[in-house]
Amino acid sequence: MPELPEVETVRRGLIPVMQGRRIRLAEVRRPDLRWPFPDRMAERLTQAKVVSLGRRSKYILLHLDTQETLIVHLGMSGRMQIDQRLAGQFHDNPRLPEKHDHVIFEMESGTRIAFNDARRFGAMDLCATESIEQHRLIEHLGPEPFGNEFDETYLANRLGTRKSTIKTVLLDQKILAGLGNIYVCEVLFRVGICPLTPAQNLSPDKVARLVPAIRDVLREAIDAGGSSLRDHRQTNGDLGYFQHSFAVYDREGQPCQKEGCTTRITRITQSGRSSFYCPNCQR
DNA sequence: ATGGGGGCCTGCCGGC
DNA sequence: TGCCGGCAGGCCCCCA
Secondary structure (H helix, E strand, O other), X not given: OOOHHHHHHXXXXXXXHHOOOEEEEEEEOOOEOOOEOOOOHHHHHOOOEEEEEEEEOOEXXXXXXXXXXEXXXXXXXXXXXXXXXXXXXXXXXXXOOOOOEEEEEXXXXXXXXXXXXOOOOOXXXXXXXXXXXXXXXXXXXXXXXXXXXXOHHHHHHHHOOOOOEHHHHHHOOOOOOOXXXXXXXXXXXXXXXXXXXXXXXXXXXXXXXXXXXXXXXXXXXXXXXXXHHHHHHHOOOEEOOOOOOOOOOOOOOOEOOOOOOOOEOEEEEEOOEEEEEOOOOOO
């Protein structure tokens, strides 16, 4: 599911209904997602105020006034569904949970936010806010794509010793945090790199071009998510995915969009995941 | 240290 | 119409 842009879009969508607001009641409707929930999670969330919403890689961080942070991962199919229709009248007219609604946050404002995740690859955990960086899901993550730590020198150093393909390496969250299958495909298309290229064989020029390409692709997707956010707001408040147009992802057999290229997009499988690329433009 | 593959779940889609 | 295989945007963990 959600890669960094989608997660960022969800975070931004939650700010108006959660930031600075108190959770009147947290309802935890099953004992686990991918892993068991922490002890007494519902009690630890109930009556907590959400001070701010952060993000690290694909994790949403809800910083609470209890000195704890709720870490939320959407996995492949996780969504946050905001329901404001029943604001102020929830006692008389409780929103019926929908299938796969696993955790429901009822805010003091009356807004309900349901975490819905059919495949249950998602996760939630509570952690002392001051030790977030030491959390087992966070501590091994590489730098943020928009952070100062991520630059040409860093990337060249990390790619230089890697025998595996650039596609696989860019998916490795220890190298760089936040890219998933879709945006790696898009980035490699933009720079003209074949996904089968061993990382250590990339020319310095290609490595240098990867850094801005990664940032551009992610920024454009975040911007597109911002507009989809406004659209969703007008409809049902569903946060989790948005439609975005891709140059190569899921376009097998369709013509390459590059000016003057008539080659069709190819799909191959690498480490069990689909890669889409133009064999003419990406070598 | 690195890399490959299995496994976790459900839903959907295409082919027979 | 139903069944079955394959596929899905993530990520941990085990093994070589």
